[in-house]
Amino acid sequence: MSTKGIVVAGITVAIVIGAIAIFASTQFGSETVNLDMGRTHGTISTAMGSPILGNPSAPITIVEFGDYQCERCYQWFHTTKPALVKDYIDTGKANLVFVDMALLGRDSPIAAQATYCAEDQGRYWEFHDMLYNSQEHIDNGWANSERLKAFAFSMDFDMELFNSCLDSGKYSKRVQYNISEARKNGATGTPTFFIIDADGGQQKISGAQPYSVFKSVIDSMI
């Protein structure tokens, strides 16, 4: 093969590898802003919920109704979720949507709104994780407006954009819609999960249940 041929072949291989990497990161890694206003999973309208974590076309969707000030949500985030992400979300078998049920304290709705301000900058899940890693007692000030802005600052957000978004209450109605969706679907506490298969069949799991329960339910639905 000539030198020219080797160079062309090398460039072609590089392009193919790059395209695969971009595709893979789009599917499983980075987040996509939710622009589908008609998005539903089973009986749940997730149109105003989080971006999808994982492969959007995965056969199973886990919808989590949660509150950033809920201690049990914190426990689930730290104990059950990592194994679910590793075994089901990273492998493309399932994806996850977080829908706010921000009722526990006066700072709960503003914390939920802040995550959508983070979504505006393409960093919803990063901010979501930051909140669950920083949780303290309900309404002790850890999730008030100033602290939320401090989190965003520490994460190197565009602060002008973030502050104007949070101060304007831009996503107040979005959070309220999600709360009403939680109630409509019979979520009576946080966290409440709905495991939904491709045919729309769904199974409710109430509370911060262990990984083994999620595994049994998901495996029975795949």
Place this chain on the structure above:
Amino acid sequence: MAQAIRLVFSNYQYVILAVAIFVGLLIPLSIISEYIFLEPYVIGHIPQGNEFAFSLIIIVSALSGLVIAMNVFRIRMMRASKRKMSGSVIGSFIGAAAGACSCGPIGFAVISTFGSIGGIATSFLTTFEIPLRIGAIGLLVFVYYTTTRSLKIECQLNK
């Protein structure tokens, strides 16, 4: 103290009553505090770091069973006053309420019904779950102590 316990629980009715109160408190409290789940499978699960909180529930339930059964004995057998009974019921109630109103259905029902006041109450109960349960245990231990003392005195008086 051992004498008072022997006196009360020599009658098996009071053993059954104490066990019934213990189980009747432990299981609902474990469900409310999300240590037992009924759906989709019946499963018990104590998350890491919650072992102490769970052991406080066991202590509150056990002390409630012991103290309430002893006071029922006093009231029925010795026609004693019901004051100590109310102390033990209050202790059990505080122990039960603490932590029951966190993220679970009761907490959200309270918030939905009572609005911001309900929110403040639930956040207080959640934040101070462990101190409240320790306080409830303290109250139950105090009632247990006074009950055994008065049982000793009342029994001697009745002799």
